[in-house]
Amino acid sequence: MPSIAGGVACQAFIPAPLPPQPALLMDSKLQSRINAAMLALGRLDAISTLLPDARLFLYSYVRKEAVMSSQIEGTQSSLSDLMLYEMEGLPGVPMDDVQKVSCYVSALELGVHRIREGEPIAYRLLTDMHKALMTSGRGISKGPGEFRKHQVWIGGHRADEAAFVPAPANELAECWAALERFLNDVPEATDPLIKAALAHVQFETIHPFMDGNGRLGRLLIPLILTGGKVLAEPLLYLSVFFKKHRQVYYDKLQQVRLTGDWEGWLLFFVDAVADTATQAVNTAQQLNALRAEHRAQLSSLGRMAPSAQQVLDVLFEYPIINIATLVKQAGITPATAGKVLDRLSQPELNIVRELTGQKRNRIFAYSAYIDVLNQE
Numbered sequence: 001m002p003s004i005a006g007g008v009a010c011q012a013f014i015p016a017p018l019p020p021q022p023a024l025l026m027d028s029k030l031q032s033r034i035n036a037a038m039l040a041l042g043r044l045d046a047i048s049t050l051l052p053d054a055r056l057f058l059y060s061y062v063r064k065e066a067v068m069s070s071q072i073e074g075t076q077s078s079l080s081d082l083m084l085y086e087m088e089g090l091p092g093v094p095m096d097d098v099q100k101v102s103c104y105v106s107a108l109e110l111g112v113h114r115i116r117e118g119e120p121i122a123y124r125l126l127t128d129m130h131k132a133l134m135t136s137g138r139g140i141s142k143g144p145g146e147f148r149k150h151q152v153w154i155g156g157h158r159a160d161e162a163a164f165v166p167a168p169a170n171e172l173a174e175c176w177a178a179l180e181r182f183l184n185d186v187p188e189a190t191d192p193l194i195k196a197a198l199a200h201v202q203f204e205t206i207h208p209f210m211d212g213n214g215r216l217g218r219l220l221i222p223l224i225l226t227g228g229k230v231l232a233e234p235l236l237y238l239s240v241f242f243k244k245h246r247q248v249y250y251d252k253l254q255q256v257r258l259t260g261d262w263e264g265w266l267l268f269f270v271d272a273v274a275d276t277a278t279q280a281v282n283t284a285q286q287l288n289a290l291r292a293e294h295r296a297q298l299s300s301l302g303r304m305a306p307s308a309q310q311v312l313d314v315l316f317e318y319p320i321i322n323i324a325t326l327v328k329q330a331g332i333t334p335a336t337a338g339k340v341l342d343r344l345s346q347p348e349l350n351i352v353r354e355l356t357g358q359k360r361n362r363i364f365a366y367s368a369y370i371d372v373l374n375q376e
Contacts, residue, residue: 012167012168013166013257015167017179020260027263030266037271037273039274040273040281041193041230041236043277057235061280062234064374069237073100080365084320087321087363106135107215107216111223114128121224122184123180130144130216131144147176151165152207154166154207166207179203200217203220205257222235236277238276249268283372287316287373290368297351307340315351319366319369321366341362344364351366351368352364
């Protein structure tokens with residue numbers, strides 16, 4: 001059982017090391033749902049090899065996850081805001097919000113790159129990702145890359161009325177060391193899906209940083225699944241599911257802490273995985289079909305068709321674009337880029353939409369693509 005530290009006014013929760021003791025009770029109901037999640041993950045992994053360019057899908061899907069994960073923390077940014085910001089345009093929300101989302105993308109890309117280079121999920125990687133996550137706006141003042149040095153609490157305006165009080169600062173090193181051993185299969189290996197489920201709860205319970213714990217804890221999931229070779233690409237992001245079922249998510253985390261109900265959490269987690277993986281496959285298939293449909297439409301454009309096909313390929317990577325970016329990415333002239341975008345925005349094609357209403361510095365959106373990503 002976990003131990004309690006602190007006085008009566010502020011009892012802090014110090015979680016027992018993983019794996020849980022007593023061991024998980026893998027009854028037929030839980031095993032069946034785990035099997036369904038693994039099947040869905042297998043389909044998701046397969047779709048990444050069948051897409052014409054999995055990199056393009058990953059580019060946008062990562063950004064969608066960054067938006068959803070940050071919205072859980074209270075930002076107002078949309079996918080379009082983030083893409084405008086990356087293009088050095090002006091988003092329709094406060095700049096600090098969209099910078100926060102952009103930092104999430106940077107942290108994820110850093111983590112995935114280093115996991116693929118063979119680096120373990122350990123203190124150095126975790127703190128470097130946190131530093132990337134917290135390097136703009138309000139995050140700069142929240143100790144980027146450093147474990148917290150003070151007691152914090154979650155919910156309530158004072159510690160003795162909090163919904164949850166995580167471990168004291170002087171216990172963090174040992175709590176993290178125990179979790180790090182579990183993440184790296186010491187002393188014994190754990191199935192990556194189960195590891196991702198348990199480690200997410202443990203990380204959120206330890207709450208090692210002053211800020212950004214929720215986002216970083218959600219990032220751990222695709223890192224573990226990619227590092228464990230369950231997925232070749234980091235294509236599983238549970239923020240949409242967690243946001244949709246937010247109260248159940250918090251309740252399940254709290255029940256683990258209060259009663260040790262790891263099995264109840266696992267049932268919720270593997271359902272989230274199965275649902276999210278299935279939705280990701282559907283999204284990839286819809287985007288694939290959209291690309292084929294629009295390529296067929298563009299083949300009727302005569303001499304403009306080859307340039308239009310080049311533009312469409314770029315739009316799959318940059319669904320919000322200006323002429324300067326299109327010229328750089330497609331290797332065509334500004335005049336050609338302008339003519340193609342004008343043609344694609346005509347009612348008979350209606351593939352792109354001009355957003356500014358201006359004659360200069362125009363910005364175009366590949367609306368159908370963004371609509372597919374925004375379905376949930």
